[in-house]
Amino acid sequence: MSRNKKKRQFTQTLKQVNWYLCFGLLFLFSVLFGVAWAAYSLHELLNDADALPIEAVAVKGERKFTTDEEIQLALQSMLEDSFFSADVMDVQRALEGLPWVYHASVRREWPAKFKVTLQEQQAAAHWNGESWVNVNGEVFDALAHPEVERLPLLQGPEDSAKEVLTAYQQLNELLSINGFKLASLHLSPRHAWFAELENGIKIELGREDKMSRIQRFINVYPTLKQADKTIEKIDLRYDTGFAVAWQKTNKESR
Incomplete structure (x- = not known):
């Protein structure tokens, strides 16, 4: 076979390969374009609130x-x-x-x-006058409703809500067994406890042994009740005793 003939055959083969390559690339680009268009159309459809609204x-x-x-x-x-x-x-x-x-x-x-x-939310008590504390000891803000207005009043430093709620539950359980109801509990910045009963008696418990001091109040209350006076406040911060402040009568206040 002559040299020129071989050269012509090679050139024809190369042209065929080029055409196959061009057609292959064109087909590939067509497929990719179709997939991209389909994906775009699907994306537009899924994000079209008129076509797929929340009914x-x-x-x-x-x-x-x-x-x-x-x-x-x-x-x-x-x-x-x-x-x-x-x-x-x-x-x-x-x-x-x-x-x-x-x-x-x-x-x-x-x-x-x-x-x-x-x-x-399951509100357990008022917290610091303006907020609420839920049954998990978490503080939240919400408008008041008549159903929760009579909940106890709790006060304390920031981040102490859970501690104060737990103390309230413990003290109120002990008081309830003996016929009392705890209306409010306050923890001061110095970590001293102040309580008030529903009957208006204020109780100073100090920083330690609040449960035993409440028990002391329960023990002495029947004796104090026999006095012809109304208890205003009782101070239980002493190790063994207590101090009582009596409400002034109208005659005494003149």
Whole structure:
């Protein structure tokens, strides 16, 4: 075979290879473009609130203080998203930001519903006049309701809510067994305890042995009650004794 003939055959083979390569690359780019377009279209569809709106939010859980209007207002901006683009965690945070909501669990339910389960705060007492402390000793802020207005009054330094609540529960349990009710408990910055009973008697307990000192009050109260006077305050900070302040009568106050 002549040299020129071999050269022509090589050139034809090279051209065929180039055409195959071009067609292959064109096919590959077409497939990639199709996949990208499909992904873009799907993304647009999933984020289209008109095509896939959130049609309903079902709220479960016992509610006393959280209204439907508060929930709607908290979720108003998120309900403008599509069913798939709305962030479940954002919905949960928005609901838990409501004053009386302690915990919220949120999940999607096909085809267009969000299911929400709410757990409200269980207030155990007033805290420092303006806030509340829940049964777990956690402080929260919320508007008052008639159902919780008569809860006990607790006071103390910042971050002492759990300690004060625990002390209140212990003292009130001991007092209740003996016919008393603890209305308020105060822990001073110097860590001294002050209590007030529902009958108005104020009790100074000091910084130590508050349980034994309350027991001492319970033991001596029947004797003090026999006096023809009304107890205003009793100081139990002494190791063995106590001091009593009596309410002044109208005659004495003149």
